Structures are given as structure tokens and as C-alpha cells.
Amino acid sequence: MIGRIFASALACLAALAPAGWAGDWDAVLAEARGQTVYWHAWGGDPKINAFIEWVGEQAEARHGVTLQQVKLADTTDAVARVLAEKQAGRTEGGAVDLIWINGENFAAMKARGLLSAPFAESLPNWRFVDVAGKPAVVTDFTEPTGGLESPWAMAQLVFEYDSARLAGPPRTLDALLDWIRANPGRFTYPQPPDYLGTTFLKQVLIGLAEDPAVLQKPVDPASYDRITAPLWQWLDAATPHLWREGRAYPANEPALGQLLADGEVAIAFAFNPGRASAAIAAGELADSVRTFVLEGGTIGNASFVAIPFNAAHEAGAKVIANLLLDPGVQARAQDPAVLGFQTVLDLDALPEADRARFQALDLGVATLGPAELGPALLEPHASWMDRIAEDWTRRYGTAR
Numbered sequence: 001m002i003g004r005i006f007a008s009a010l011a012c013l014a015a016l017a018p019a020g021w022a023g024d025w026d027a028v029l030a031e032a033r034g035q036t037v038y039w040h041a042w043g044g045d046p047k048i049n050a051f052i053e054w055v056g057e058q059a060e061a062r063h064g065v066t067l068q069q070v071k072l073a074d075t076t077d078a079v080a081r082v083l084a085e086k087q088a089g090r091t092e093g094g095a096v097d098l099i100w101i102n103g104e105n106f107a108a109m110k111a112r113g114l115l116s117a118p119f120a121e122s123l124p125n126w127r128f129v130d131v132a133g134k135p136a137v138v139t140d141f142t143e144p145t146g147g148l149e150s151p152w153a154m155a156q157l158v159f160e161y162d163s164a165r166l167a168g169p170p171r172t173l174d175a176l177l178d179w180i181r182a183n184p185g186r187f188t189y190p191q192p193p194d195y196l197g198t199t200f201l202k203q204v205l206i207g208l209a210e211d212p213a214v215l216q217k218p219v220d221p222a223s224y225d226r227i228t229a230p231l232w233q234w235l236d237a238a239t240p241h242l243w244r245e246g247r248a249y250p251a252n253e254p255a256l257g258q259l260l261a262d263g264e265v266a267i268a269f270a271f272n273p274g275r276a277s278a279a280i281a282a283g284e285l286a287d288s289v290r291t292f293v294l295e296g297g298t299i300g301n302a303s304f305v306a307i308p309f310n311a312a313h314e315a316g317a318k319v320i321a322n323l324l325l326d327p328g329v330q331a332r333a334q335d336p337a338v339l340g341f342q343t344v345l346d347l348d349a350l351p352e353a354d355r356a357r358f359q360a361l362d363l364g365v366a367t368l369g370p371a372e373l374g375p376a377l378l379e380p381h382a383s384w385m386d387r388i389a390e391d392w393t394r395r396y397g398t399a400r
Contacts, residue, residue, distance in 0.1 A: 024122065031315035035313040036316070039098040047339055099305065101149060106145075115307065126325065141301070150306075156273055157199060160270060170267075187243065187265055188250060191250070193389035232395065273367055274342070280364060293372075298376070305324065334361060
């Protein structure tokens with residue numbers, strides 16, 4: 001009887017672990033020890049930078065891997081570097097070991113053969129990822145990831161407001177436009193092609209599109225003008241009433257959050273449902289700030305890490321990717337006092353002690369619960385982001 005139970009337990013473990021996991025991972029750990037991994041990641045948020053530094057401390061202590069963040073203003077800078085190395089024939093010893101990526105940058109790297117062989121589903125901690133409940137962890141802006149990148153955070157667009165000054169925030173695009181007109185100078189968005197700014201444009205487009213399903217396909221030049229016309233009409237009506245009359249825009253999410261903190265705008269937004277709670281915990285926002293979502297849902301996606309085809313320290317990069325999926329690391333990232341990011345893990349798949357880490361978290365007064373967040377709308381195909389950002393710049397990005 002005991003033998004049968006033991007055999008059954010081994011079979012369950014084998015089913016949970018990726019193929020070839022045990023021996024292969026030991027070899028990865030051995031190769032990674034002593035390596036320095038250069039993680040090219042957006043460096044615009046001090047909290048994220050501090051979290052990456054902490055991950056590096058964990059990597060050093062647990063695995064003897066040194067993590068060096070290369071802070072980017074724009075992810076395309078790292079993509080361009082990898083592309084230049086490929087064009088120069090540098091097939092090994094590349095400068096980029098790991099890259100924080102998603103959306104159009106992932107699609108571009110995948111199409112140009114700039115990524116390593118699939119690795120994500122062979123990571124030991126992959127068995128905890130919520131593939132069924134969070135399909136965005138394996139589909140990036142309609143593009144199947146195929147194991148070429150590993151998720152490490154979930155995101156969904158939420159709007160932020162000070163409940164002490166605004167009792168009932170607008171929950172539809174029509175209501176938001178009416179509010180903007182009635183409250184000139186109190187709303188804005190980051191300047192495209194900034195990621196969050198372009199996400200806001202896509203949110204408006206999805207909400208106004210006659211058939212949002214067409215956005216899941218690549219842009220069709222023949223129908224582009226017709227499909228995007230409601231977006232430009234909405235922006236034409238809103239722009240004169242924006243902060244600084246639409247003649248200037250904040251650079252990114254932290255800059256927009258600062259405008260809310262300073263009282264210059266009354267409504268802001270973020271791609272992190274826990275950002276407001278984290279900022280309140282840090283004393284950066286009034287404790288009366290709350291979040292809301294639009295009726296019908298808001299855009300949601302996952303953040304990923306990928307390994308370039310010529311990474312100099314591929315083994316170390318895999319160790320970092322696996323560490324980012326560690327339940328303890330994920331729980332720390334979800335703590336609003338740290339980041340407030342949403343986890344990519346399936347909590348039901350975790351051991352009891354790891355589940356308890358998440359259950360013990362106080363998500364904060366401003367963080368919506370899963371039911372309150374509403375549907376996470378699928379990102380449009382990456383080609384829409386590029387085209388919309390270009391057209392926005394032509395229409396609104398020059399001084400008027």
C-alpha cells in the first residue's frame with residue numbers, strides 16, 4: 001500500500017514538473033552560478049527599480065547570480081541593440097541577457113528571430129502559473145508566446161480619483177468626456193508613444209468601436225480610417241479641455257501620478273490596480289484616493305521577460321525568470337507597500353504556506369477586488385498601437 005501511495009505521489013510530481021525538469025535545471029543552476037545577468041528593464045519608476053534590486057539580492061543569496069539592471073527609457077532601445085548585434089553577425093556574447101518586454105516589442109523580436117529557444121514552460125516554477133485563469137500569460141497582444149517569454153506580473157487599467165473631491169467618478173467614455181468638458185484642465189494622459197498613453201487611446205478605441213473584435217487582427221489599411229474615426233472625434237472634443245489645454249502632456253505613468261498627487265488633475269489612471277494603494281502606503285497620495293474601472297471592463301495584459309537569441313548569460317537569465325515566478329517573490333510584488341502588482345500565479349496550485357503569504361496581504365484601501373475589477377479586455381493586435389501612436393503624433397503631438 002505504502003509503495004503504491006509513494007508511486008502515485010511521484011507520478012503527480014512528474015505531472016506538475018516540466019519535462020526534463022530535475023536534471024536539466026540542476027545543470028542550469030550550475031552554469032548560472034557566478035554569472036552577471038544584465039536585465040534591460042524600464043527604469044522610470046523608483047519602486048520597480050528597488051524591487052529589481054531586491055530580486056538581485058535574492059538571486060545572489062540563493063543561486064550566486066548577480067543581477068544588474070540596465071535602466072531603459074524605452075524598451076525599443078534594447079530591441080534595437082539586439083537587432084544591431086544580429087545584423088553585425090554577433091550570434092553569442094550579446095549585451096542583453098534579459099529584457100522586460102511585451103506587446104509590439106515582443107512581436108517584433110519574435111518576427112525577426114531575436115529571441116532564444118522557448119524556455120518559459122521548462123522553468124520549475126511554471127507549474128504555478130495560472131494559464132487557464134489568466135490566458136494573457138501565454139498570449140501577448142494576440143501573439144502566442146510559445147514559451148519565448150515568461151510572465152511575471154499581471155496588469156489591468158484602472159482609473160484613480162480623490163473621493164474627497166469627486167464623489168461619483170465617470171464610468172463610461174461618454175460620461176468621462178462630459179466630465180472633462182465640465183472640468184477643464186483636470187484630466188490628461190501620458191504623451192504617446194508612451195505605453196500608458198497609447199493604452200488609454202486603445203481603451204477609448206475599444207469602447208467606441210462598432211465591432212471591437214476587428215482589433216484582434218492586424219490593421220487593415222482599407223478600414224483603418226473608418227474604425228478609428230470615433231477615437232479621433234472623442235479626442236478632438238476632449239483635447240481643448242485637457243490639462244494645459246492639450247498643449248503639453250506628462251511623460252509617463254509616474255508623471256501622471258504626480259499630477260494627481262499635486263492636485264493638478266482630479267482623475268488619473270495606471271496599469272497597476274494596486275498603484276494607488278502603494279502610493280498611499282508610501283505617503284505619496286492622499287488616503288482618500290480610490291480607483292474605479294469603466295463599465296464593460298478595461299484593458300488587461302501581462303508583463304514578461306524574454307531572453308535574446310545571443311544572450312551571454314542565458315543560464316543566469318533563466319534563473320532570474322524562474323525566481324520572478326517564485327511564490328514569495330510574487331507575493332512581495334503584490335504587497336502594496338512594495339509594488340501592488342497582480343500575481344500571474346494560480347493561488348489554488350500553491351502549497352498552503354505560499355497561499356498564506358497572499359492571504360495575509362492587505363491590498364490597501366484603494367485596490368479593487370477581483371470581482372470589482374470587471375472584465376480584463378484583450379489587447380488589440382500590436383499593429384494598432386504603432387499606427388495609432390503615429391497618427392496621434394501627427395494630429396496632436398505638435399505645438400498648436
